[in-house]
Amino acid sequence: MNQKDKKRAAAEAAIQYVEEDSIIGVGTGSTTNYFIDALAPLADKIRGAVSSSEASTERLKALGIEVFDLNQVSSYDIYVDGADEVNPQKHMIKGGGAALTREKIVAAVAKRFICITDDSKPVDVMGKFPLPVEVIPMARSYVAREIVKLGGDPVYRQGVVTDNGNVILDVHNMQITDPVSLENTLNQITGVVTNGLFAKRGADIVLVAGKDGVKTIS
Numbered sequence: 001m002n003q004k005d006k007k008r009a010a011a012e013a014a015i016q017y018v019e020e021d022s023i024i025g026v027g028t029g030s031t032t033n034y035f036i037d038a039l040a041p042l043a044d045k046i047r048g049a050v051s052s053s054e055a056s057t058e059r060l061k062a063l064g065i066e067v068f069d070l071n072q073v074s075s076y077d078i079y080v081d082g083a084d085e086v087n088p089q090k091h092m093i094k095g096g097g098a099a100l101t102r103e104k105i106v107a108a109v110a111k112r113f114i115c116i117t118d119d120s121k122p123v124d125v126m127g128k129f130p131l132p133v134e135v136i137p138m139a140r141s142y143v144a145r146e147i148v149k150l151g152g153d154p155v156y157r158q159g160v161v162t163d164n165g166n167v168i169l170d171v172h173n174m175q176i177t178d179p180v181s182l183e184n185t186l187n188q189i190t191g192v193v194t195n196g197l198f199a200k201r202g203a204d205i206v207l208v209a210g211k212d213g214v215k216t217i218s
């Protein structure tokens, strides 16, 4: 089983949490794309989706799934999304696809976060994957200097503009031993929109696909 097959297996396993007539919070990325594809046969049975990116919105609409503005919806049961790293506490690093802010917002409204991953994503301590931070463009250099003071090594993701019109700094060389504290600290830097640590609000269920099938961590 290659990595693509594992991503597809994790995504398809998340379909068991989709209920008829419900609204689904939908993340962004290649694993989530498999989830959206797996929603196709249910397109007529669900009420619709709330999406975390223009890319996912387009893919959902192509299947005939209605995409609601988040301001029209007060709550929904599940948010399904991938991750770049996930630790044993079900904290995650997200934002490899630059959609972290909308992902965090759409996840915040959901009752349960279902994280779908292949077996390359679980780690004991997060930080090997560079931590994405979404920044207001004019604050980029200031925020980078503040991150250096915290011991990180920020790299500007050249050529990437988020769906919100902002830029991304990828922070290398951080051993994230206290994800909740670092999430808070980074968000306090003026000019930071949000960071890719999902620790204050981690996953509720992690579906990890490996060569022996899909493991559920809850």
Ligand SMILES: O=C(CO)[C@H](O)[C@H](O)COP(=O)(O)O
Binding pocket: 027, 028, 029, 030, 031, 032, 081, 082, 083, 084, 093, 094, 095, 096, 097, 098, 099, 100, 103
């Ligand atoms: O956070 C994300 C996008 O901003 C993705 O969920 C994360 O990067 C994982 O992506 P993939 O499923 O392609 O491995």
